Amino acid sequence: MIRVSEVFYSIQGEGRNAGTPSVFVRLEGCNLDCPWCDTPIRKTGIGMDDLDLLQKVRSFCDVSRVTITGGEPCLQPEVFRLFQGAGYLVDVETNGVIFPEIDGWPAIFNGGSLGTITVSPKRGHAVEWRRWLAYGDHLSVKVVMDEPEWTSETIESSPGIVYVQPRWPYTSDELNQVLNMVKKHHKKAKLSMQLHKIIGIQ
Numbered sequence: 001m002i003r004v005s006e007v008f009y010s011i012q013g014e015g016r017n018a019g020t021p022s023v024f025v026r027l028e029g030c031n032l033d034c035p036w037c038d039t040p041i042r043k044t045g046i047g048m049d050d051l052d053l054l055q056k057v058r059s060f061c062d063v064s065r066v067t068i069t070g071g072e073p074c075l076q077p078e079v080f081r082l083f084q085g086a087g088y089l090v091d092v093e094t095n096g097v098i099f100p101e102i103d104g105w106p107a108i109f110n111g112g113s114l115g116t117i118t119v120s121p122k123r124g125h126a127v128e129w130r131r132w133l134a135y136g137d138h139l140s141v142k143v144v145m146d147e148p149e150w151t152s153e154t155i156e157s158s159p160g161i162v163y164v165q166p167r168w169p170y171t172s173d174e175l176n177q178v179l180n181m182v183k184k185h186h187k188k189a190k191l192s193m194q195l196h197k198i199i200g201i202q
């Protein structure tokens with residue numbers, strides 16, 4: 001059984017794919033417990049079998065893109081293969097601490113059915129970039145503004161362009177801090193806002 005917190009059809013609000021329609025499958029549970037986490041729903045969920053989950057996703061018209069999020073989706077990596085096998089373009093959002101050991105990955109995904117693996121490092125929890133780099137151009141990095149020195153170091157030590165966003169909700173001071181961080185790291189960083197929250201959608 002797959003433990004699922006919620007399934008909904010919306011618009012990706014952040015990172016590389018901001019503005020892209022997708023069905024979101026939020027899986028229950030996380031290996032971390034960040035004090036500022038904005039998804040308390042990760043702590044509750046129901047058990048669904050593969051068919052129930054596929055049917056639920058198919059009920060949102062014929063959208064072909066699924067974003068697996070959490071909580072921490074790498075705790076239940078079999079879900080990635082489920083949607084890959086059903087022909088979906090699959091995006092994954094992870095904190096990057098657990099590397100998903102899945103037969104055929106990343107070679108199969110790099111063959112076409114992977115959208116973006118977005119790794120969002122968290123302070124105090126190392127990410128083994130050496131392994132994630134196997135996803136090539138499918139890998140994207142998002143950093144939620146934290147302690148400035150850590151944020152700065154994380155931007156510089158992460159592969160590729162890093163999308164930097166404020167925590168939600170944010171004050172004008174906190175937003176300015178993010179803007180200054182992005183300007184400081186102008187060769188590596190881009191601003192990412194949680195558009196879905198700003199416009200008030202799920």
Ligand code: SF4
Nearest residue numbers: 030032033034037071
């Ligand atoms: S890793 Fe993400 S989902 Fe998990 S507790 Fe931290 S912010 Fe929440």
